[in-house]
Amino acid sequence: MKNFDYIRPTTIPDALAAAAEPGSAYLAGGTNLLDLMKGGVTSPDRVVDISRLPELNRIERLADGGLRIGALVRNADLAHDPEFARSYPAVAEALLSGASAQLRNAATVGGNLLQRTRCSYFYDTASACNKREPGAGCDALGGENRLHAVLGWSDACIATHPSDFCVPLVALDAVVEIEGKKGRRHVTLEEFHRLPGQTPQRENGLEPGDLIVGVRLPAEAASFSANARYLKVRERTSYAFAVVSAAAALVVEGGKIRQARLALGGVAAKPWRARSAEAVLLGADADETSFVRAADAALADASPSGDNAFKIELTRRIVVRALMSALAGTPGRLPALPASPFSSIPGVRHDA
Amino acid sequence: MTKTTIPVHLDINGDRHTLQLEPRVTLLDALRDRLGLTGTKKGCDHGQCGACTVHVDGERVLACLTLAAQAEGRTVTTIEGLAREGELHPVQAAFLEQDAFQCGYCTPGQIMSAVACIREGHAGSDEEIREYMAGNLCRCGAYPHIVAAVRQAALEVQS
Numbered sequence: 001m002k003n004f005d006y007i008r009p010t011t012i013p014d015a016l017a018a019a020a021e022p023g024s025a026y027l028a029g030g031t032n033l034l035d036l037m038k039g040g041v042t043s044p045d046r047v048v049d050i051s052r053l054p055e056l057n058r059i060e061r062l063a064d065g066g067l068r069i070g071a072l073v074r075n076a077d078l079a080h081d082p083e084f085a086r087s088y089p090a091v092a093e094a095l096l097s098g099a100s101a102q103l104r105n106a107a108t109v110g111g112n113l114l115q116r117t118r119c120s121y122f123y124d125t126a127s128a129c130n131k132r133e134p135g136a137g138c139d140a141l142g143g144e145n146r147l148h149a150v151l152g153w154s155d156a157c158i159a160t161h162p163s164d165f166c167v168p169l170v171a172l173d174a175v176v177e178i179e180g181k182k183g184r185r186h187v188t189l190e191e192f193h194r195l196p197g198q199t200p201q202r203e204n205g206l207e208p209g210d211l212i213v214g215v216r217l218p219a220e221a222a223s224f225s226a227n228a229r230y231l232k233v234r235e236r237t238s239y240a241f242a243v244v245s246a247a248a249a250l251v252v253e254g255g256k257i258r259q260a261r262l263a264l265g266g267v268a269a270k271p272w273r274a275r276s277a278e279a280v281l282l283g284a285d286a287d288e289t290s291f292v293r294a295a296d297a298a299l300a301d302a303s304p305s306g307d308n309a310f311k312i313e314l315t316r317r318i319v320v321r322a323l324m325s326a327l328a329g330t331p332g333r334l335p336a337l338p339a340s341p342f343s344s345i346p347g348v349r350h351d352a
Numbered sequence: 353m354t355k356t357t358i359p360v361h362l363d364i365n366g367d368r369h370t371l372q373l374e375p376r377v378t379l380l381d382a383l384r385d386r387l388g389l390t391g392t393k394k395g396c397d398h399g400q401c402g403a404c405t406v407h408v409d410g411e412r413v414l415a416c417l418t419l420a421a422q423a424e425g426r427t428v429t430t431i432e433g434l435a436r437e438g439e440l441h442p443v444q445a446a447f448l449e450q451d452a453f454q455c456g457y458c459t460p461g462q463i464m465s466a467v468a469c470i471r472e473g474h475a476g477s478d479e480e481i482r483e484y485m486a487g488n489l490c491r492c493g494a495y496p497h498i499v500a501a502v503r504q505a506a507l508e509v510q511s
Contacts, residue, residue: 006358006375006421027419034378034417035398047375051422076411100487101472102402102465105411106418238486336479 001037008049012056012179012213018048019209020181026050026211028072029106031099032115040125041116041132056110056213059084065219068177071110071212075165076101078109088221089330090168090228090247097232097339098164100239110212113166113176113192114204117159117269118241120144130156131200145306147243150315151299152268157200158305159269161193164339166271168230168247171263172221177214180207186216193270200269224249224261229325231318232265232339242266244315245339248322252286262298262323267315274298277319286327288320295319360420364389365433371420379423380404380415383430391431391460395489402488405461405468406430412468431460434467443467446505447498454492462488466502475506 009015019026023045027033036042050056056072059081067087069078078084079095099107121127121139128137140148140158148158166189174189192205206212232245245265251258260281264272277298284290295316302312321341335343357372364387371386380397383389383406395403397416404415407429434441443466446452453459465488469475474484481502482495490498 001376003374003376006419008421027422030419030422031399031414031417034419037376038398049419049422100402101469101474101484102405102412102414102487103399103417106413238483336477337483 001034002040002043004044005046006049007046008052010052010054012053012211015048015050015053015211016179016181016209018046019211021046022208024048024209028108028111029074031103031107032111036116036123039123041123050211051108062216062219065222067217067221069109069215069217071108071177071214073109075099075104075107075109075112079104085334087225088168088172088217088228089225089334090230090249090326091165091172093334093338094164094168094230094232094245094247096334097230097245109165109215112163113189113212113215114206115162116203118162119148119159122159131159131196131203134199134201141306143306146308146310147266148305148308149268150302150304150308150311151264151272152195152270153305154196154198154200156198157196157269159196159200160266161268161270162241162266163271164230164232164242164245164265166193167245167263167265168228168249169215169217170271170273171247171249171261172224173218174221175216175218176212177216178206178210179213180210184213189215189271190273196269203269223251223259226330227252227326228330229322230339231322231325231341233314233318233341237340237342238337244311244318246315246318246322248319248326250281250286250323250326252327255286257281257284257286257290260294262294262319264298264315264319267302267311274319276300281323288324291320291323291327294323358421360424362387362420362423362428363426364428365430373420375419375421377420378416379406379408379418379420379428382420383415383428389430389432393457393460395458395461400489401458401461402465403458403461405464405488407464407468410468410471412465429464431464434463441467442508443470443501443505446501446508450497450501450504451494452497452501453490453494458488458490458492462490462498466498466505469502470506470509475502478503481506 025044056070085092127139228249234240249261262274277294280294393403395401399417
């Protein structure tokens with residue numbers, strides 16, 4: 001790892017000032033950044049350790065019924081907060097399906113949004129990668145790409161965003177709070193992450209020096225608490241990134257879907273809000289026929305970026321199963337294997 | 353740009369140390385190379401294997417993905433700090449009793465993780481133990497015995 005200057009500011013303005021210099025990187029949990037630095041994928045000259053900024057590690061209820069989660073709240077603390085898990089069960093389930101207990105004790109809310117793709121060509125500095133080195137080309141195209149994107153990809157980049165947490169968040173209309181040179185601004189999570197186009201190095205709406213200070217969930221997000229699930233297919237039982245995943249949240253009255261939210265993970269360079277599928281679900285009968293139509297709508301624009309056509313059909317099936325799980329109701333207690341298709345949830349098929 | 357060393361104050365197993373370190377030194381390398389505490393193992397050095405698991409302020413984290421500077425002012429416990437006055441920690445004893453290792457390289461990380469797993473209340477069933485110990489790989493495949501050791505230690509700690 002290249003050496004760097006280490007600065008530990010104690011206030012947000014001091015952090016912004018320290019990071020204003022080009023070549024700076026914020027350090028929070030460090031679970032992704034330090035790994036990238038060890039591989040020479042990222043080589044900051046200056047590391048600004050924000051992990052002790054006191055005001056960023058709180059979970060606050062807002063007067064309007066929403067919730068504000070400080071950017072430094074750790075994944076484990078958020079997932080195991082009983083009130084949070086009750087109100088936003090799919091978010092807690094997604095958090096607990098990600099990484100390991102050790103990593104969840106270090107990784108933060110803000111860092112989760114900013115984690116980089118796990119595309120192996122991005123990590124391998126001997127490979128061509130437009131995200132790492134704009135204009136270099138993309139060795140993933142025509143390479144080992146069975147886990148790459150099937151939605152929103154371009155010839156410049158076929159990488160996926162690896163977050164679980166962001167998938168239910170984007171379904172629930174989460175908003176990112178950003179502190180920058182011009183003060184504080186709010187950006188919806190749906191707009192925050194970008195599709196690659198011809199500039200895959202631009203992954204999100206942050207300007208140099210910008211600091212994520214929190215994530216907000218609007219009051220409405222808690223209205224799905226009785227029927228919300230996250231489902232994630234991995235290549236091993238646990239401690240793996242999603243091949244594909246889905247967050248599904250419903251409000252059902254008299255057998256009809258009154259509100260529906262659906263988002264997909266592991267399929268694109270951003271957490272993928274499936275709005276066309278939500279439109280299909282709205283007002284429809286809450287049954288498998290509607291869910292299959294919704295899954296078809298969600299994947300209508302999908303296309304393989306390589307040896308990954310299987311992910312399109314797999315995602316379709318996972319969408320149906322996530323919606324069936326949501327309809328069956330949020331379990332009173334999370335299964336021992338959160339978000340796993342292998343969990344023994346009554347009434348849920350095991351052949352999705 | 354000044355790329356020099358910085359003073360880092362560490363509290364390891366109740367002993368205070370002041371080290372002069374380059375900022376890029378991880379907690380894992382500081383423990384092993386500067387303090388001679390080689391019980392904490394370097395497996396993958398990328399946060400994928402769990403061999404470097406230690407406790408910071410009582411919670412399990414990966415020492416390979418923590419800068420030593422990030423641990424300043426925190427309380428760090430390593431495998432060397434687990435036994436009390438020559439008496440093995442119940443989890444250490446259970447690993448011996450259940451033969452929960454073969455080569456032993458992952459064992460310090462497994463034990464540190466298991467101590468935290470039990471303390472967190474995530475050792476209620478074999479399924480739960482497997483899930484909450486998933487961050488610790490064992491290439492010898494001693495998993496069934498590791499689960500048995502965690503189960504036994506969890507029962508002992510509760511009683």
